Amino acid sequence: MPQTAAAPDTRVVQGACPHDCPDTCALQIGVRAGRVVRVAGDPEHPTTHGALCTKVSRYAERTYHPERVLHPLRRVGAKGAGRFERVGWDEALDDIAARLQAIAARAPEAILPYSYCGTMGLVQGEGMAARFFHRLGASRLGRTICSAAGSAALAAAYGGRVGMHVEHFAASRMILVWGCNPITSSVHFWTYAQQAKRAGAKLVCIDPRRSETAERCHQHVALRPGTDGALALGLMHELFAHEEWLDRDWLERHVEGWDKLRARAAEWPSERAAAVCGIEPEVVRTLAREYAAARPAAIRLGYGMQRVHGGGSAVRLVALLPCLVGAWRQRAGGLLLSSSDWFAGARRDAWLQRPDLLGARRPRTINMVTIGDDLLRAAAPEFGPKIEAVVVYNSNPLAVAPEGAKVARGFARADLFSVVLEHFLTDTADHADYVLPATTQLEHWDAHSAYGHVYALLNRPAIAPLGQARSNAEIFRGLAARMGCTEQCFRDSDEAMALGAFDAARVDLDALAARGWTRLDVAEAPFAAGGFPTPSGKVVVDAPGLG
Structure with missing residues (x-):
């Protein structure tokens, strides 16, 4: 069973670290009376071997932090002032959906998702969110800032x-x-x-x-x-x-x-x-x-x-x-x-993200590092429509994108509609028209691949969401329903997406469900006799176009 008793009054829930880190640790979450009392590394997971960094061992402090956003907020002051009023979920989602729908009806590429690795999860990262933006035909984001x-x-x-x-x-x-x-x-x-x-x-x-x-x-x-x-x-x-x-x-x-x-x-x-x-x-x-x-x-x-x-x-x-x-x-x-591409074929990326929802459309790609310039651009044949709406999740572009002054000017545009899914009122959130409270890793389902080892991991919710927080996937599911997205994929639950994130032919799904992690079948010395994933199976020195 994934949840085992550690003490008479404590249960242990198997989880996974969500951070952008090669270690992608397997977690054991101790819960007592509905509250997380301990976050520890799984001693049985080979690369975690029971140890966590200081940040993640104190992850519960993030979930229970007194400054956490726990209710939908609507801006009432100037952009950047960080002044909001509390609103209900229906009111927030109805208004957001109506405004996005109006833009999508005439220029879907004027809508831009902006996200990166606030979570590395396959569900709460680019799972339901990707389905939603593919269905709209929104601009794509070139996630180039790191690697x-x-x-x-x-x-x-x-x-x-x-x-x-x-x-x-x-x-x-x-x-x-x-x-x-x-x-x-x-x-x-x-x-x-x-x-x-x-x-x-x-x-x-x-x-x-x-x-x-x-x-x-x-x-x-x-x-x-x-x-x-x-x-x-x-x-x-x-x-x-x-x-x-x-x-x-x-x-x-x-x-x-x-x-x-x-x-x-x-x-x-x-x-x-x-x-x-x-x-x-x-x-x-x-x-x-x-x-x-x-x-x-x-x-x-x-x-x-x-x-x-x-x-x-x-x-x-x-x-x-x-x-x-x-x-x-x-x-x-x-x-x-990086070990990321050992998971190629093991992750069900096409099922998770549904690029087929684009149909014949081929939206432009906005490079995330040029967001400051692009938010300030006018419509032009070579650029396409002016960006009219930005939905930010798993990122804080005012803090991470280059040329921060330009980024701030872009998000301060009076005619820009922006929505931020967040745990806290970041400097990006301060500029938002709506801030929506997102769950933390302790409160939602997810599945994780890794880029520093070859273990697939499953994250189970240890506690119920605090306040009125909702998972990223649930928020995008709610917007999709309000915008007439009737495809079955928008009814997939977070749990179903997490449990279906990997291909059963490549990942032992029973082991994943039972203990929260399982190893891909990769040879111990994978290239002892060559066999690289190039067309020839050999390492390539003179790569076309790269010199």
Whole structure:
């Protein structure tokens, strides 16, 4: 059973962390007399192993926070002033639906959803919301703010966002922690890195900043920001210059175009790479020698390096390093940036999001990072209709989008209708015409894939929603009903969507329901004999359109 007694007066509900974090922890929620009294990590879940970060162990404080929004609110003051009056759900949804319906009748692309990873859930994220906006024909949102460049890089080289298993870092002989600070952002990976360190592995942190992680590694390579690609090319130059360091057999069998990579790396001797990176040439030479000798060697790649000009190319170059030394032959060798695409085909994305509801329509895509510019644009043939309505959920664009002053001016437009689904009155919510109270992870159903491991997870509601809070899915379901969306998919419950989020052919749904998580069937050393998800099954060096 997913709920087991921990004490005579306490029950335990299985859950999943909703945060944008590679660890995607399995939770055990202790409930006593209808109130959450404890949030703990599931000790049986292999990558959570009973531990949580401080933020999530105190998640109940978010749910019970005295400043939480618990009733629908309607703006009564100037946009940005944060002055609202309390209204009923029917009044709020009726008015929102009527205003969106009027816009959709003449220019559906004038409606824009704005969301990101306030929850990583497949139901409360882009589940019912995607169905709703596809049905309207609203503008699409390009969710590019975090990982688009790195994702494109992995797709170009490996065919998708795939990598080694995080658990196997514990057996690596050398770990390059490149462009991330896992002590603060991936604590469970760090426990595996510490296991490797205690067993004699060398840890090297490559980061412009002397982070908390860098302080605890054997070596810190403090390269200049934006020079990661140069360092990767310098390392490749040394590897190619020492034939005995290469795994020529693996290269020839499983890397397409590696001779072109050799030619490119020849242009980057250690002296040139070091000069660009702001380090000593000997650092490049020694790091290459030790990386080649430490078998298996592993790279934990973070998202920092891709957020500069040329960052995607840098990620692609780093992703090619394990191929030169045959690191993929062993389960504790290779690289991990994201495991997202191990779930490709395991998640029922088309069923969850229903893009078929668009029919023949092909709405424009608005890049979420240009929201400040786009909210201030007039209608034009090359842009399309002026944005007249924005529905914000799982995000706070005034805090996260670039050029915040422009974003604020856009949301302050008198003629812009905006609705925000939130837990608190954020600076975006302060500009909204309506703020709708959303449930927290402790109060709703959801299902989760991960981008740092290969376990699917189920989140069950531990308590009833506080106040008048409703789940994102329930809110969009209510709007759809008021706007004449009669398709059966708009009647699917949150529970049905959570339990149906994964394909039974790829995910053990009985295990998922029974214990709240289950592992995908991914080989321990997934690329020991190649088999990358590219058309050829090989790693691709010279990706079309990317150089």
